[in-house]
Amino acid sequence: MSKFSIAIHGGAGTLVKGMMTKEKETSYRKALQKALQIGYKVLEQEGTAIDAVNQAVISLEDSPLFNAGKGSVFTADGTHEMDAAIMDGKNLNAGAVSLITGIKNPINLAKDVMEKSDHVFLAGEGALRFAKEMNYSLEEKTYFFDELRHQQWLDIRDTDSFQLDHSVKKDSKFGTVGAVACDTKGNVAAATSTGGMTNKRYGRVGDSPMIGSGNYANNKTCAVSCTGSGEYFIRGVVAYDVSCLMEYKGMSISEAATEVIQKRILEIGGDGGLIAVDAYGNIAMPFNTEGMYRAFKTSTKNEGIMIYKT
Numbered sequence: 176m177s178k179f180s181i182a183i184h185g186g187a188g189t190l191v192k193g194m195m196t197k198e199k200e201t202s203y204r205k206a207l208q209k210a211l212q213i214g215y216k217v218l219e220q221e222g223t224a225i226d227a228v229n230q231a232v233i234s235l236e237d238s239p240l241f242n243a244g245k246g247s248v249f250t251a252d253g254t255h256e257m258d259a260a261i262m263d264g265k266n267l268n269a270g271a272v273s274l275i276t277g278i279k280n281p282i283n284l285a286k287d288v289m290e291k292s293d294h295v296f297l298a299g300e301g302a303l304r305f306a307k308e309m310n311y312s313l314e315e316k317t318y319f320f321d322e323l324r325h326q327q328w329l330d331i332r333d334t335d336s337f338q339l340d341h342s343v344k345k346d347s348k349f350g351t352v353g354a355v356a357c358d359t360k361g362n363v364a365a366a367t368s369t370g371g372m373t374n375k376r377y378g379r380v381g382d383s384p385m386i387g388s389g390n391y392a393n394n395k396t397c398a399v400s401c402t403g404s405g406e407y408f409i410r411g412v413v414a415y416d417v418s419c420l421m422e423y424k425g426m427s428i429s430e431a432a433t434e435v436i437q438k439r440i441l442e443i444g445g446d447g448g449l450i451a452v453d454a455y456g457n458i459a460m461p462f463n464t465e466g467m468y469r470a471f472k473t474s475t476k477n478e479g480i481m482i483y484k485t
């Protein structure tokens with residue numbers, strides 16, 4: 176049995192210290208701890224990396240604290256349009272959905288696209304038709320209602336601007352969630368889920384559901400889940416770039432992840448972070464923002480839950 180490990184994130188960004196109360200911080204830590212434990216348990220029982228990341232992300236989607244599933248931000252039309260992707264590093268199988276509404280756990284739908292359809296990426300109406308065929312039920316709009324997110328949207332709904340989770344002035348936090356894992360067999364997997372950006376329009380899609388940009392997994396190199404300014408992460412093909420630096424340049428996971436987040440994405444104007452794991456269970460979690468909600472646990476008894484730089 177080789178070393179196994181899992182890392183999760185609940186978004187990167189500028190977490191303005193004054194806005195973070197002790198109670199809030201405790202709830203974030205608890206939510207991260209819960210998702211981490213759920214994912215780790217799957218690995219401990221010799222489950223697959225895919226199941227571990229799927230279960231961890233479901234737990235984060237069910238929390239109203241993060242911008243995914245239940246806590247998704249409002250679009251310009253006052254709705255919720257969610258994106259998610261999942262990838263198996265063992266065989267490069269992948270599934271993604273975008274612009275979906277009413278689905279409690281978008282990551283499950285992405286997994287079903289991967290396992291039960293002939294396709295990789297389904298969007299909008301079509302993705303919902305597929306969900307119907309798979310017998311998903313739709314949640315009422317009230318399930319996704321959150322007072323804070325609603326206020327964030329009301330603040331900017333009559334403007335042309337769109338924002339990442341919390342307003343730039345108050346607290347520019349990206350609340351996307353993600354998980355990466357390496358199982359006992361050395362297989363890696365990545366999962367990412369998001370509500371995107373507050374007040375987004377025109378069917379805007381970020382990096383999160385795009386294989387190679389916000390999410391990628393390959394046993395030869397690593398599994399990656401990103402959070403940050405999606406438009407830049409798409410242009411930088413960030414998740415795949417980390418994998419390429421490992422494969423073509425022979426970098427370690429930590430070197431490759433750091434190079435992409437602390438140099439390459441900054442050079443093109445993007446900010447955010449990522450979590451990554453390689454097939455030996457080594458983890459990297461770089462970010463170039465003030466903080467990133469993150470947690471990790473390895474079978475070698477290494478564990479941590481962090482928000483700010485340490």
Ligand code: ASP
Pocket residue numbers: 186187242339340348349350351369370371372380381382383389401402403404405406408
């Ligand atoms: N990357 C996400 C997006 O652009 C936002 C986030 O990370 O919170 O949709």
